[in-house]
Amino acid sequence: xRGRIGTSAQVKAANAQFLALxxxxxxxxxxxxxxxxxxxxxxxxxxxxxxxxADFKGAPGQALILELPVLHARGASWDGLAATVGLIGVGDxxxxxxxxxxxxxxxxxxxxxxxxxxxxxxxxxxTEALVEGYLLGAYQPVKHGRSADAAxxxxxxxxxxxxxxxxxVARAQVKxxxxxxxxxxxxxxxxxxxxxxxxxxxxxxxxxxxTVSLRVxxxxxxxxxxxxxxxAVGEAAWRGPAADPGRGPRLVVAxxxxxxxxxxxxVVIVGKGITFDSGGLDLKPAAxxxxxxxxxxxxxxxxxxxxxxxxxALPVKVTAVAPLAQNSIGAGAYRPGDVIGxxxxxxxxGDTDAEGRLVLAAALAWAGTALGADYLIDIATLTxxxxxxxxxxxxxxxxxxxxLAARIEEVGLAHGERWWRLPLVGDYRExxxxxxxxxxxxxxxxxxxxxITAGLFLERFARHPRWxxxxxxxxxxxxxxxxxxPPGATGFGVRTLIxxxxxxx
Numbered sequence: 054x055r056g057r058i059g060t061s062a063q064v065k066a067a068n069a070q071f072l073a074l075x076x077x078x079x080x081x082x083x084x085x086x087x088x089x090x091x092x093x094x095x096x097x098x099x100x101x102x103x104x105x106x107a108d109f110k111g112a113p114g115q116a117l118i119l120e121l122p123v124l125h126a127r128g129a130s131w132d133g134l135a136a137t138v139g140l141i142g143v144g145d146x147x148x149x150x151x152x153x154x155x156x157x158x159x160x161x162x163x164x165x166x167x168x169x170x171x172x173x174x175x176x177x178x179x180t181e182a183l184v185e186g187y188l189l190g191a192y193q194p195v196k197h198g199r200s201a202d203a204a205x206x207x208x209x210x211x212x213x214x215x216x217x218x219x220x221x222v223a224r225a226q227v228k229x230x231x232x233x234x235x236x237x238x239x240x241x242x243x244x245x246x247x248x249x250x251x252x253x254x255x256x257x258x259x260x261x262x263x264t265v266s267l268r269v270x271x272x273x274x275x276x277x278x279x280x281x282x283x284x285a286v287g288e289a290a291w292r293g294p295a296a297d298p299g300r301g302p303r304l305v306v307a308x309x310x311x312x313x314x315x316x317x318x319x320v321v322i323v324g325k326g327i328t329f330d331s332g333g334l335d336l337k338p339a340a341x342x343x344x345x346x347x348x349x350x351x352x353x354x355x356x357x358x359x360x361x362x363x364x365x366a367l368p369v370k371v372t373a374v375a376p377l378a379q380n381s382i383g384a385g386a387y388r389p390g391d392v393i394g395x396x397x398x399x400x401x402x403g404d405t406d407a408e409g410r411l412v413l414a415a416a417l418a419w420a421g422t423a424l425g426a427d428y429l430i431d432i433a434t435l436t437x438x439x440x441x442x443x444x445x446x447x448x449x450x451x452x453x454x455x456x457l458a459a460r461i462e463e464v465g466l467a468h469g470e471r472w473w474r475l476p477l478v479g480d481y482r483e484x485x486x487x488x489x490x491x492x493x494x495x496x497x498x499x500x501x502x503x504x505i506t507a508g509l510f511l512e513r514f515a516r517h518p519r520w521x522x523x524x525x526x527x528x529x530x531x532x533x534x535x536x537x538x539p540p541g542a543t544g545f546g547v548r549t550l551i552x553x554x555x556x557x558x
């Protein structure tokens with residue numbers, strides 16, 4: 054994602070190795086992109102006939118790649134002509150289709166160097182979707198190692214032809230950069246990704262943004278603040294003979310405060326940050342642990358939303374609260390049946406593999422007291438039930454606020470992230486009752502609806518009319534690449550959060 058993105062009035066651009074033409078579908082057949090006629094003359098190619106012979110229909114994400122051997126023999130960009138031409142389908146030319154087309158372009162042009170692309174985008178929203186799709190599709194994960202900023206192949210420069218809004222291009226770059234930051238952090242192996250290491254990386258990101266302040270609470274400060282649930286979940290990872298202080302739990306609080314702006318709304322985003330989840334004493338099976346380096350996707354998304362809010366200079370105060378812990382086994386591990394105080398509520402631990410809701414509950418209760426908020430959002434890879442209900446490409450929303458639910462669904466869809474609202478069914482609160490404490494951390498056997506009972510549990514601690522819980526257990530990690538999503542961490546939720554803050558501004 055290191056390539057530059059610019060705009061041009063014509064297809065001819067020096068040193069371009071790849072020419073892409075967006076082709077749509079209309080009532081009269083294929084609709085050519087800006088610059089197609091110019092390119093047809095310069096190359097001597099009848100693109101309409103070529104598309105017909107190849108049965109190219111212009112569907113979103115469809116691509117027809119033409120390698121021109123004569124130009125390749127003369128050298129890339131001979132006389133201003135790219136040696137590779139791609140027809141990229143854009144369907145009806147709407148934002149969703151353009152995002153998919155942008156991702157297809159990025160994959161088709163990988164390794165080709167500078168790209169000149171003619172695409173019709175007659176609104177800022179469409180330009181933003183196109184560029185966003187291109188940058189997200191161009192993303193390549195760090196192989197692995199100690200640094201999530203390690204060198205990797207980057208996309209080449211992209212020159213857009215077709216009258217694109219430059220402000221929309223800039224917004225897309227900020228949002229894609231924030232998504233990539235989250236993806237990198239989520240993909241980072243857990244042997245390097247201790248709570249202390251995540252806090253250090255957050256501090257580095259905050260230091261480059263003048264409007265962002267950052268505070269990190271270590272184990273002693275967590276104890277002083279009464280955040281016992283975060284300490285309990287992370288206890289086994291740093292106590293004992295092989296104690297590693299860096300594995301001790303942390304609470305990262307990062308705030309974007311717009312300079313010189315008063316009376317702005319405040320949005321607080323709490324993100325689950327379990328840097329590895331073994332399941333604790335209720336140990337996960339081996340197959341269930343493979344993806345658990347990604348169990349801090351909520352924290353990464355919350356932090357990335359703050360970085361983007363600062364980069365976009367949004368006139369909203371945005372705070373990310375990231376409770377970080379490693380859920381391990383050992384002599385100090387918390388146990389099923391333990392009772393933990395959270396925000397004045399006694400909670401019986403029903404399952405140590407349901408640790409995420411404990412750290413979220415503690416952070417939500419703390420944030421409500423210490424920070425205050427006009428809007429309180431939490432985001433987490435929380436329940437397998439959400440993935441079973443909605444699959445791997447849709448996030449769950451649970452909130453008592455109809456307006457907030459509609460906003461989240463709307464802004465998410467505009468950025469290629471689908472959400473579905475699940476009900477906070479009041480009757481299901483009975484599933485969380487226990488004779489041993491004020492409530493149990495998990496629902497009783499036989500009740501089902503695990504994503505809903507988890508939401509009801511968190512609602513007890515959020516205590517805010519404009520609160521929403523986002524469960525991304527399915528959508529935050531992808532088993533295989535799709536359009537603008539690579540295998541592994543997707544960064545799902547980052548762009549929804551940024552767009553939600555934009556809307557609230």
